[in-house]
Amino acid sequence: MEPKHNAPAARRTGGLSRRQLLAGVPGLALLPVVPVGRLAAGEPRAAAAAQDLPDWVRRARAEVPAATASPYFQTGGIGPSPTPVIEHLADRLTFQNRSPAATRVAEVMGRVEPDLRAQLGRVFGAGEDEVALTHSTSEGISIVAWSLDWRTGDEVVISNTEHPANVIPWYVLRDRLGIVIREIDLSPGTDLVGEVERQLSEKTRMVSLSHVSRNNGRTLRTGDSARLAELLRARGVRYHLDGAQGPGCVPTDFAALGCDCYSTCGHKWLLGPKGTGALFVRRALLDEVQLSWAGAHSHETMDYEGNYTLLPSAARYEFGTRALADFFGFGQAVRWMEDIGLGRILGRIEDLVDHGIETIRETPELSLASPEDPADRSGILVVRLPDGCDPMALYRDLGREEGILASPVRGERDFRLSVHFFNTREEISSALDAIVSRCA
Ligand SMILES: Cc1ncc(COP(=O)(O)O)c(C=O)c1O
Numbered sequence: 001m002e003p004k005h006n007a008p009a010a011r012r013t014g015g016l017s018r019r020q021l022l023a024g025v026p027g028l029a030l031l032p033v034v035p036v037g038r039l040a041a042g043e044p045r046a047a048a049a050a051q052d053l054p055d056w057v058r059r060a061r062a063e064v065p066a067a068t069a070s071p072y073f074q075t076g077g078i079g080p081s082p083t084p085v086i087e088h089l090a091d092r093l094t095f096q097n098r099s100p101a102a103t104r105v106a107e108v109m110g111r112v113e114p115d116l117r118a119q120l121g122r123v124f125g126a127g128e129d130e131v132a133l134t135h136s137t138s139e140g141i142s143i144v145a146w147s148l149d150w151r152t153g154d155e156v157v158i159s160n161t162e163h164p165a166n167v168i169p170w171y172v173l174r175d176r177l178g179i180v181i182r183e184i185d186l187s188p189g190t191d192l193v194g195e196v197e198r199q200l201s202e203k204t205r206m207v208s209l210s211h212v213s214r215n216n217g218r219t220l221r222t223g224d225s226a227r228l229a230e231l232l233r234a235r236g237v238r239y240h241l242d243g244a245q246g247p248g249c250v251p252t253d254f255a256a257l258g259c260d261c262y263s264t265c266g267h268k269w270l271l272g273p274k275g276t277g278a279l280f281v282r283r284a285l286l287d288e289v290q291l292s293w294a295g296a297h298s299h300e301t302m303d304y305e306g307n308y309t310l311l312p313s314a315a316r317y318e319f320g321t322r323a324l325a326d327f328f329g330f331g332q333a334v335r336w337m338e339d340i341g342l343g344r345i346l347g348r349i350e351d352l353v354d355h356g357i358e359t360i361r362e363t364p365e366l367s368l369a370s371p372e373d374p375a376d377r378s379g380i381l382v383v384r385l386p387d388g389c390d391p392m393a394l395y396r397d398l399g400r401e402e403g404i405l406a407s408p409v410r411g412e413r414d415f416r417l418s419v420h421f422f423n424t425r426e427e428i429s430s431a432l433d434a435i436v437s438r439c440a
Helices: 018-023 038-051 055-062 065-069 083-096 103-110 112-124 137-145 168-177 192-199 222-235 324-340 342-361 391-402 425-439
Strands: 131-134 155-159 180-184 204-210 238-242 261-265 277-281 299-302 308-310 380-384 414-418
Touching: 055 065, 083 103, 083 324, 103 112, 103 324, 112 131, 112 277, 112 324, 131 137, 137 168, 137 204, 137 238, 137 261, 137 277, 155 168, 155 192, 168 180, 180 192, 192 222, 204 222, 222 238, 324 342, 342 380, 342 425, 380 425, 391 414, 391 425, 414 425
Parallel strands: 155 180, 155 204, 204 238, 238 261
Antiparallel strands: 131 277, 261 277, 299 308, 380 414
């Protein structure tokens, strides 16, 4: 068992300094060394806690350099890749560049896209023909946003807790084509279907929401999403989910969620290479989710007389020369997670978030800004800071002075710990303890 939160103990001083601890770890010389601070006091305890970790966590943690370099609570911002992923990507890049045009090389590299589409489809509930490989969640969102022939006055419904990636495209469409943006409240505890229903009108053509909110950690329940999908389908309204924070963080099944389109990335909770993503589009809608960008590889046939046919699958949304070595890394990251067991990973995230919530409840200076209800939670644990505590300053100081990597979010007193399976209870306790000390 890992130790429970113990604020006074975490405030003790003494023990090895962070610099001393890092000195013996190969590769970490490249990282900025955090000045000796309160974290130094916690490190011998952290080392002891690491001994108590389940075997599978200890072994997996040892393969994620960033997870052992410092308490890493920034997976919701950018996920740290395991060494086997980094090495596989590097190996494929080296292999490709022995002779990118050689037939054998091109054949091997060319397998990665169909294989990755099939893999992502199998793991996240889509057909392989429903998966397009992208470079980011934002790319998927933009493909979806520009897939309708918008007319002035048409409406899109988003929420009050979206990432800029699911806001800016709608602002651009508003300014260029005159669409109207409506907003629902997705604070913890509101009724998803009721909120959307209240904003629907004859002019609504799209609903685009976060599957998991980056700001308050709320996860749309799969059953609620499916009910919403049914309602929207009956009204001919397209339903898109921004899944940047979904796969690898919460159970994610595209078919069960019922949405028409789902945009996600490889570089957060799936721990894949930066600049990898996927867009899932329901098979029946491929001809309705129209292309605004296209090029070589979107097509199945073409001539120079003005004729073409698009690929019969979601691969039609892809075009141009792509970073195939990165896609190898993406596939390897998902395999690495599958080898550990996605169920085991998600279960541990739940346990750790439980611990965080329990600790916040026991800490009078803090309160919980992410959902209480287990059915609405995710790996995003959001703490409401004491009055007068500036999340930006906290973010800067925790990172620079204590090596604790976490993040401010949209709420003006809210602070986010992205809790992945490689984190420990001890890290969570120490981070909350450090937050209280710094805000005092
Ligand atoms: C909910 C959400 N959507 C979209 C994005 C943007 O993701 P990407 O960098 O993959 O485009 C993020 C990134 O933090 C996010 O949290």
